[in-house]
Amino acid sequence: MSRPSRIKPALGKDNAWWWEQASQGVLAIQRCSNCKTLRHPPRPMCGECRSLEWDFVKASGKGRICSYTVLHHPRFPGYEYPLIIVLVDLEEGTRFTSQLVGCAPQDVDFDLPVQMVIHEDADGFRLPVFRLAGAA
Amino acid sequence: MPTTLRNEAAIAGIGVTEFTKNSGVSELSLAAQCIKAACDDAGLDPSEVDGLVSYTLDSTDEIEVARAVGTGDLKLFSKINYGGGAAVGTILQAVMAVATGVARHVVCWRAMNGRSGQRMGQGVSGSIISSDLIHWSWYLPYGMLTPGSWIAMVAHRYMRSYGATAEDLGRVAISQRNYAQTNPRSFFYGKPLTMEEYLASKVIAEPLRLYDFCQETDGGCAILVTSRERARDLRQKPAVIRGVVQASTRGQEQMTSFYRDELESLPEMELAARLVYGQSGLGPKDIDAACFYDAFTSEILMQLESFGFCGRGEGKDMVRDGALDIGGRLPNNTHGGLLSEGYIHGMNNIAEGARLIRGTSTNQPKSVHHVLVSSGVGVPTGAMILGHD
Numbered sequence: 001m002s003r004p005s006r007i008k009p010a011l012g013k014d015n016a017w018w019w020e021q022a023s024q025g026v027l028a029i030q031r032c033s034n035c036k037t038l039r040h041p042p043r044p045m046c047g048e049c050r051s052l053e054w055d056f057v058k059a060s061g062k063g064r065i066c067s068y069t070v071l072h073h074p075r076f077p078g079y080e081y082p083l084i085i086v087l088v089d090l091e092e093g094t095r096f097t098s099q100l101v102g103c104a105p106q107d108v109d110f111d112l113p114v115q116m117v118i119h120e121d122a123d124g125f126r127l128p129v130f131r132l133a134g135a136a
Numbered sequence: 137m138p139t140t141l142r143n144e145a146a147i148a149g150i151g152v153t154e155f156t157k158n159s160g161v162s163e164l165s166l167a168a169q170c171i172k173a174a175c176d177d178a179g180l181d182p183s184e185v186d187g188l189v190s191y192t193l194d195s196t197d198e199i200e201v202a203r204a205v206g207t208g209d210l211k212l213f214s215k216i217n218y219g220g221g222a223a224v225g226t227i228l229q230a231v232m233a234v235a236t237g238v239a240r241h242v243v244c245w246r247a248m249n250g251r252s253g254q255r256m257g258q259g260v261s262g263s264i265i266s267s268d269l270i271h272w273s274w275y276l277p278y279g280m281l282t283p284g285s286w287i288a289m290v291a292h293r294y295m296r297s298y299g300a301t302a303e304d305l306g307r308v309a310i311s312q313r314n315y316a317q318t319n320p321r322s323f324f325y326g327k328p329l330t331m332e333e334y335l336a337s338k339v340i341a342e343p344l345r346l347y348d349f350c351q352e353t354d355g356g357c358a359i360l361v362t363s364r365e366r367a368r369d370l371r372q373k374p375a376v377i378r379g380v381v382q383a384s385t386r387g388q389e390q391m392t393s394f395y396r397d398e399l400e401s402l403p404e405m406e407l408a409a410r411l412v413y414g415q416s417g418l419g420p421k422d423i424d425a426a427c428f429y430d431a432f433t434s435e436i437l438m439q440l441e442s443f444g445f446c447g448r449g450e451g452k453d454m455v456r457d458g459a460l461d462i463g464g465r466l467p468n469n470t471h472g473g474l475l476s477e478g479y480i481h482g483m484n485n486i487a488e489g490a491r492l493i494r495g496t497s498t499n500q501p502k503s504v505h506h507v508l509v510s511s512g513v514g515v516p517t518g519a520m521i522l523g524h525d
Binding site: 006008010011012014015041069070072074076078079083085087095097098105110127 | 257269270271272273274275276277278279280281282285288289290292293296338339340341342343392394395399
């Protein structure tokens with residue numbers, strides 16, 4: 001029996017492209033083609049100028065921890081606990097919800113600099129996660 | 137035709153089932169029981185009910201309920217979205233209907249086997265088949281699957297920014313647990329909580345502990361709304377609805393409004409406050425008691441600020457002063473709330489609001505002119521103010 005794996009995202013017209021980029025190692029940020037506003041999570045229309053045209057930029061992966069929680073219960077198959085979830089203020093200006101890896105729960109704190117890395121599960125699923133900047 | 141909803145309608149009946157961890161009956165049965173109880177409370181035959189309003193998360197269809205209860209012809213049937221954010225929203229539907237003559241007697245209800253059936257605390261890991269699946273897909277792959285995990289993210293930032301502590305959350309939990317000691321409906325009736333026990337309870341989603349979470353409950357709760365005039369003919373003292381509003385704001389997500397400039401406030405609650413104070417012509421100084429939505433303790437601190445009972449970051453100071461306790465500035469959730477009485481998705485907090493106006497709370501404060509009741513936190517929400525006829 002194979003190990004249970006994390007829940008996979010449902011893929012639709014508004015988000016499949018983002019997960020495709022993630023599978024190629026890119027943390028993408030959607031950008032309005034008209035007014036150039038960055039937005040996350042992705043949506044089909046720009047809330048600033050209502051343009052339907054968009055492209056994306058590749059995030060540097062650098063950011064700081066805006067908030068975090070360490071999850072202990074309940075424990076779902078496919079995840080390792082304690083599980084550190086972080087809100088990261090990316091240097092491009094958008095915010096991203098992700099996981100902090102390679103860090104003991106007692107070492108995480110607000111405002112610490114972090115760096116995105118692509119994590120690959122045993123089943124080949126890839127997603128952007130973060131490490132403390134400078135950590136091995 | 138009224139141009140305002142102020143004082144147009146009243147709560148004339150409240151009905152609850154027993155609150156348990158295993159009801160042994162269907163949710164439709166719970167719905168029928170609590171609706172019948174609300175009609176009995178009002179002295180109204182269920183055949184006179186012509187409007188039914190519930191939550192989109194409620195599994196009991198209006199027409200199934202109508203057949204089970206034996207209502208009259210239905211002129212209004214409606215369901216409100218966004219979990220516990222729907223609570224007061226159901227009342228708004230009812231008030232608009234009775235104020236405009238669309239319907240005469242509207243019952244709003246929520247019935248759930250919240251422990252033995254679909255458990256909210258299990259989050260969205262199960263079979264979600266809904267249009268917001270893509271929304272949740274930003275969180276599920278990372279293991280952020282439960283309401284506690286979503287609320288913790290906001291609570292943590294709030295607590296850090298304003299210096300609120302675990303003890304402050306504990307004070308909220310203990311205040312409401314104390315109220316539960318006189319309420320036989322409460323799950324924690326006869327089971328008080330000490331700060332030592334609170335702090336020793338296991339951490340679920342930092343910074344939230346076990347006793348920061350509400351109960352998973354089987355039960356039903358129904359609220360009968362009719363016109364102010366009609367309410368005077370019925371059995372109970374009317375709880376007149378001074379104002380009732382829904383509110384959702386820019387950057388709103390369902391539980392994960394993480395992308396606003398600041399995380400330390402609840403913009404949708406601030407809008408609800410502005411709207412409900414505006415509609416009622418009242419302000420924080422006029423409010424003597426509250427039933428703030430309390431799926432989690434941290435939500436109470438933040439709402440004290442949203443509704444203008446204190447300044448930003450001062451919610452902790454109010455709980456340290458005992459403001460929410462009996463005899464305090466603003467007795468809150470005098471039935472024990474979702475934390476200690478049971479979690480009927482906020483509907484049971486509306487019932488307690490009506491009891492406080494009737495003077496029948498098991499922790500009745502000396503003088504209550506107006507009660508503020510709010511809906512779910514972190515979702516599109518609502519608020520209402522109840523007063524005397």
